[in-house]
Amino acid sequence: MRRLFSNRGATVGLVTVLLLFAFAFLGPLVSPWAYDYIDYTALSSPPDGAHWFGTNNIGQDVFAQTARGMQKSLLIGLLVALFSTAIAGFLGAMAGYFGGWVDRVVMIFVDLLLVLPSFLIIAILSPRLKQFGWLILVALLALFGWMITARVVRSLTLSIKEREFIRAARYMGIGHFTIITRHILPNVASFLVIDATIAIGAAVLTESGLSYFGFGVQPPDVSLGTLIAQNQNVATTKPWLFFFAAGALIVFALASNLLGDGLRDALDPTSTAGRTGRRRRLRAGGRGRGGAAPVGRAAALSEDAPAAPVPTRPTGETR
Template identity: 35%
Template sequence: MARKEPTPTESLNEVLTIEQREVEGLSQATIVRRRFFRHRGAVSAMIVLALLFILIYSSIGFDVFGIKVPGWYPHTYLQRFDVALPGGQPTWVLPFNFGEFPFGQDEIGRDIFALVMRGAQQSITVMVVYGFVAGVLGIVIGAIAGFYRGWVDAVLMRITDVIIIIPFLILAAVIGRATGDFGAFFLAIALGLFGWTALARLVRGEFLSLREREFVDAARVAGASNPHILFRHILPNAMGVVIVAISLLMSGAILTEAALSFLGVGVQSPDVSLGQILNQYQGAFSTRPWLFWWPGLFIIALALCVNFIGDGLRDAFDPRQRRMPGKRGPYRQAFGAMFGGFSGGGRYDTDREDAENPGVIEVTYADDELRKESN
């Protein structure tokens, strides 16, 4: 008796069932966590960011509500010393001989390492406070507008449009001029009060879609109030988009603060920020480049790490994402298409690492053909 060949639809159902075995019985938080930790770029960025945090806050110490926590580095950013080497050159001799002034000194003897660490602390303060303030305002305004709709939506979105049409850098410069003398904390709060608009529109769109879902109707039938439905049922289902958007806002806050301080309208002396250091020593780039390299390097490192983490969160929360970048990304696929057989070949082929991990099931090129035939 001849074996009956499965139809394309039956084979497609079997493929989808196998594809779902990897996440069968797992909670949404577990699925997101596993996907995130499979994203090599995001995990690497998280490790680098953690190391930077440890270095920045343990080196020169920090203040907590007026209580000074000392660090292991002997110098502070306010001290001045005799210039150790001609031109204030760094005393760091690779690989492990750091010397007294590893990042060098400026013309008046200030330690650049201490200045950069203090500037990085200011950037992190702006990043965290700005992300919190803009995140809270964006979530609340966008959620209320998307859930209640009608005149509430119209009023809130027109206010949002008014703020959006003002160029943010000009608005931030005015805010920085007014609040820069009060320090990075108050500057971040003031910027966050006007930086929520993009997040609010994104959250509004998510709530407009989610409010029509069946679980919202079930909550209404069960007698739940509107605030309860808003923040206990709909908001948790939109948190993926919210977390990713806030992470991107935080990386943008680092660059915004650096730009304002570089223009002289951000954090003011005697305090220090990375953009302010770049502004002070921009004329020394050709003669003493170490004064310019280190603050620029920390700005790039902090912003890139937060961006990579946000990219990993976006992929982890995306339910349509079947595989994570870092195993076989678009660049490796392009090389495979050009040179043939490089890193596996076909668009959905399983590469060598996946063959060594048979527990990870992915869709193959044949599965893609089955979908086409079924359609």
């Protein structure tokens, strides 16, 4: 956690994401207006004491609508990231661990889904399945959002399964699925956490794009995409109708990427940014103790030499 909070960008991203989540899920509780309530005495009213973000052309409160739209977009993004990461972790670990025909079948399926135009397929299927509500959108987005992650998990598993503690678990007769769930997946958990964090932002953007074109969340419900689509024509004449939803979407996308980058640097010491920060801390520590910083070839060796390997231990009991 110290490495995460020492990264200024990651700290800003984390605080921003938490504030947006608070706005989305606590905003409707503090707002005096429901998102679908129509105030006939305030049509297209600018922000004031009664309506904090103003009202739209039929008198609905923009604050309540933006909070509701943010809530729906975040909920979809969270579920898509959760399901797609779970699918990627399980199938990628299975392909890398078992190899053979299991690996071939999973990779053929991955390659097939990668060449399909996912946005077009979701746009075609979603309106035809709208009777299932926004949950079908979650299922479709998760179905087309796990393939790249599964490939990375597979490559990591190919390396992990050759380590001594995995071989020892096999020799002791531990089941394959127990090895996958208790030894392999925990060793790739840091990558999955980073990927899921970034996937939330990507899923929110994809959902907003689909809803903008009318293929995602359907009226009378709202999301950030539907709010942007409904008010794009009055962005210059009535900016409060457009810029609150658009600004929330942009800020969340940037914050989730900053947070994902910070988690990568904190959880993966081999990343470029992580090595750069470690070198700076080593230099500052040497000077702070009064020691001379290494120069010339000694400095190059001290900065570029790989760290000693840390012995790998199993993450669970082997018996």
